[in-house]
Amino acid sequence: MSKELHSLGRLVAAGKLSRRDFLGRAAALGVAAPFATAILSQTAHAADEPVRGGTLKVAADGGESTNTLDPALTASLVPQLNSRAFGDTLFEVSATGEIQYRLATEMSSDETAKVWTAKIRQGVKFHDGSTMTADDVVATMQRHSGEDSKSGALGIMKGIESVTADGESVVFTMNEANADLPFLLSDYHLVIQPNGGLDNPAAGIGTGPYKLVSDEPGVRHVWERFDGDWDGANRGYADTIEIVVINDGTARLAALQSGQVHMISRVEPKVIDLVKRLPNVQVQNVAGRGHYVFIMHCDTAPFDNNDLRLALKYAIDREEMVEKILKGLGSVGNDMPINASYPLFSDEIEQRTYDPVKAAEHFKKSGHTGPVVLRVADGAFPGAVDAAQLFQASAKKCGIDLEIKREPNDGYWSEVWNKQPFCASYWGGRPVQDQMYTTAYLSSADWNDTRFLREDFDALIESARTELDDAKRKEIYKEAGLMVRDEGGLICPMFNEFVDATNSAVGGYVSDPNGALMNSYALSKCWVKA
């Protein structure tokens, strides 16, 4: 199927098929539009020949002077760009959602999907000249999973009982079966470092296309091409790459307009129409898995009452949010964390819409009186306060009195999110459904920010992990999605798009629904046109 799509994509590139026709044909093949678009831009760009040399500059948000090069502590865009510049993971998830072998060349499991063996790529050099071995991989995994680990991947690693080296292979033994292990190991924290980074985690030494020149957290990071790159033929086109940290949206745009950088992250939706009119600037938007949410704790009064939760879910106008908060750069959510960008997504689940009558009915049935307090801060997601006010207005028409309590950005993630019973938040999404549910919806999940504590749901997700038949897995995930949608604490009004912008000097830019700036690979996969 994907072969067929790619050949269709080439037809578009050659001008023999229109983009609209392509999407139509793709839909006929059962491919969701975001993936189809991704394939299209991939093949269309394949026509351009990469140019080597020059300096490629990006201005990105999400960088602070507190950043470190330790991939374990990566939590925002700039550190992610850095990690991708100097390091590799065992696997990557491609723009079309498939697993690509990077530092692993093969991956196989036993019949129970409990013991996995990854063959490690041979002859790969670290920037310090040493050769990467299976031991380095094992040490990396151990650093991220040790008792005293601060890694953001600790949650993933908890599912792994042991990691051992076996010659040129690494054996992962799981606590319980998981058919998605390669996806989990593609996590951006799990960058393979010499001796696992135990000696100096923030050295910025890895197997990636670029080695460190200058590291000034919160200001700029400069990297130059590593001549010994094992995959140098397919990436690392620019001689030097420069990541400039610009957190101010207007300043970022000005830097792109005045030609000081080649690409920028996160164009603000409110200026998108102006940006589209700029000469030499290309808006790059792609539907992703990230979503903006309002979350209720299912175990805390008054939200422990499902009727109240349903009342609030019916009382939000999703279309209005997409139109006014995202300026159309996104799609409506359906009160579950999954959308069509995920593999095994079932489109048979009915879309929930704004329904004042049902909302009023459920509200009455819940027996709740008085206002419902919703906590929100500007930093919860872009436009969060405005979204809360829209929510307040639409709820008012259903007879629900929503009281908005504004919190400061400072301390929001430590004092409000995952602590207060009803607040605004966002999720970046994960490559597969299992990972999303495991991260935030299992009873045992640390980030179960809706306090969705359901043994039957846990069992369902676990059964999907061991199920190797995709049709059956899809069925299971449909059931799980319905459960969260109808009984969970998540109000998901919208999925946002990643909106970057490039200028006309950039070649090789491809839409990637996995994350902003081509899932942070833009600097090594793009080039500066001569």
Added chain:
Amino acid sequence: MGSGLWTLIIQRLLMGLGLLLAVSVLIFAGTQILPGDVAASILGQSATPEALANLRSDLGLDQPAWKRYFSWLGGLLQGDLGTALSNGKDISASLGKRLGNTLFLAFWAALMSVPLAILLGLLAVRYRGRWPDKLISGITLTSISLPEFFIGYLLIYFIAVKTQWLPSVSTVYEGMAFADRLKAIALPAITLTMVVLAHMMRMTRAAILNVMQSAYVETAELKGLSAFEVIRKHAFPNVIAPIVNVVMLNLAFLVVGVVVVEVIFVYPGMGQYLVDHVAKRDVPVVQACGLVFAGVYILLNMVADIVALLSNPRLRHPK
């Protein structure tokens, strides 16, 4: 210059040091009552309880506050500011670089704004009530009334984006050529100049006008000196103290109050550095920055004091 003057100056210096120590206590206490803790802020939304607990004990946050204050003060006296909790970098080194950048920008902004403000002030007095006075006041008051981010964006739009004369991104880094550095900071320096100009200019004008009413200026005029000579020889020496005062206040602002300008022009100065670390609850860095800022304020005010003592003998003999 008698020994009495030296005693006064040394007194001022000692008072400054005492003040700095008091400030250090305040800063330390202040950082203790910030809500949230470093560990949660470092890990952000991605924090798991295990990771939190591990990080917390790593950072020594389980020690009592007074113990941490004295070990901090001890390190401080030896010039050791410690390491940043969030990224493990040496604070003295990173802070030094940022402070250098801030002082560089402040220096050039001051070099433009102070002589310009005083000159404009003098001109305004010279043509008092006539169109040059009104024009100068009008322009400078407009520029101080506009918020600095607005001036910054206007400059970016016209000078960086439209005409591309100067860069909008003022990132400076080690090994950058001096001329490039100057070019990079041109826009923020102009913005800052426009922000501080009016205050100093108006103060100069007011102080000189005040003196101009006095009898000795009238005498000078009567003995036939030109208007500019009167200002330069008789009025100006008598108004140095108030002018230096307001100049020092504005210099202090150029060092400690420019975070908005830093953000807009992406200038790697102290302000942004401090704000980032406050957000991450990186207490040692916040304390170090606080202390440096306090030090700058105290030092500049002391200079203003001492200049006043030197220029006005009456102040040396308090009643």
